[in-house]
Amino acid sequence: MKRIHYGIAALFVAHxxxxxxxxxxxxxxxxxxxxxxxxxxxxxxxxxxxxVNFGNIFVKDLSDTTFNRIGGRNLxxxxxxDAAAMFGITATDGRAGTATPGAAAFLHSNQNDAxxxxxxxxxxxxxxxxxxxRSAAANGDGNAIVSLSTNNGGTTWTSAxxxxxxxxxxxxxxxxxxxxxxxxxxxxxxxxxxxxxLALPKTGxxxxxxxxxxxxxxxxxxxxYL
Numbered sequence: 001m002k003r004i005h006y007g008i009a010a011l012f013v014a015h016x017x018x019x020x021x022x023x024x025x026x027x028x029x030x031x032x033x034x035x036x037x038x039x040x041x042x043x044x045x046x047x048x049x050x051x052v053n054f055g056n057i058f059v060k061d062l063s064d065t066t067f068n069r070i071g072g073r074n075l076x077x078x079x080x081x082d083a084a085a086m087f088g089i090t091a092t093d094g095r096a097g098t099a100t101p102g103a104a105a106f107l108h109s110n111q112n113d114a115x116x117x118x119x120x121x122x123x124x125x126x127x128x129x130x131x132x133x134r135s136a137a138a139n140g141d142g143n144a145i146v147s148l149s150t151n152n153g154g155t156t157w158t159s160a161x162x163x164x165x166x167x168x169x170x171x172x173x174x175x176x177x178x179x180x181x182x183x184x185x186x187x188x189x190x191x192x193x194x195x196x197x198l199a200l201p202k203t204g205x206x207x208x209x210x211x212x213x214x215x216x217x218x219x220x221x222x223x224x225y226l
Contacts, residue, residue, distance in 0.1 A: 040083035040188075042223050047076040052196045052217075059209050063202055067106040070128075070198040074135060077192045079223065084141075084186040086226040088154070088175035091132060091167040093117045094218030103129035103199040108163040115168045119198070120216035122207035127215060128200040133166035135195035138176055140187040146177040147192070148184060154226060157183055163197070173224060184226055 052073045062068050079087065093099075098118030104111040108131060116129040138145050138161065147161035150173050157175070158165060159182065167174065175184040176192075198215070200206065207213050 036225075038085070038225055040081045040085035042079050042081040042085055042087055042225075044089070044221060044223050045078050045080075046221070047078075050075070054198055054215060057200070057215075059203065062200065062206075064204060066202055067103060068200045068202070069107065070200060072135070072195045072197040074193055074195050077190075077194055077221065079187075079190045081188050084188045086175075086184050086186045088150070088173040088184060088224045088226055090171075090173050090222050090224055091117075091169055092220045092222070093169040094220060095120050095216065096169065098126045099129035100126045100199070100201050100205070103201070104131055107131050107197050107199050108166070110164050111166060114171070115166045117167075117169060117217055117219055120214065122213055125205075125207040126201075127207065127213060128198060130196050130198040130217060131163060131166045132194060132196055132219060133163045134161035134174065134192055135163075136193040137161065138190060138192040140176055140178070140185075140190045144179060145185070145187070145190070146179060146181065148175045148177055148182075149173065150175070154184075161192075163195075167219075169219070175226065 052075060054070055054073065057070060095118035098121045099113065099116035101113050104113055104116040111131060115131055117132060118129055119127045121127060134147050138147050146159055148157040148159055149165040150157050151171060176187060176190050177183060178185045203209060
């Protein structure tokens with residue numbers, strides 16, 4: 001009998017301790033308020049309001065055996081700040097999930113599907129994909145500057161401005177440095193030419209071609225203060 005009463009008492013104490021611990025854990029919560037006051041603010045703009053038009057593409061001009069290289073269209077990215085600032089640019093794909101697999105590698109042998117931006121889908125069939133990359137030397141504050149890229153949040157930077165370092169949606173960041181430098185610098189203005197290179201799959205992998213098929217890509221370029 002003594003053993004039975006001892007077990008009941010121990011169980012009661014254990015429940016009481018658990019209740020007390022739970023009550024104490026819910027009595028407080030931390031609120032973290034954070035932000036950053038920066039010395040300069042920057043604006044970003046694209047030539048032609050960011051509109052890249054490939055015009056009419058006719059079925060008779062498309063291959064039925066391989067990807068189709070539609071060509072490239074250039075646009076100029078300009079970042080203007082009210083004082084010198086250090087920044088990078090990232091891009092997100094507004095048509096994520098619609099890039100045709102294999103299109104990026106077709107456009108450039110050193111790229112893969114991670115770098116592809118989609119151009120929409122029709123009835124569940126993807127229309128194609130494009131690469132977005134720097135295609136000329138950049139200008140910063142009136143001088144030639146170095147174009148940089150990073151894949152790891154700025155830990156290491158690579159100097160390149162061609163399709164080898166095309167944007168990777170949501171991952172690769174582009175930035176700029178003064179000549180001879182290997183890390184991002186501060187600029188009040190930067191101007192950079194970008195190319196949109198478009199590929200469409202073979203006709204059998206496209207949506208129903210007895211009707212017009214829209215090319216509907218959308219990307220958002222964002223300033224990241226460094």
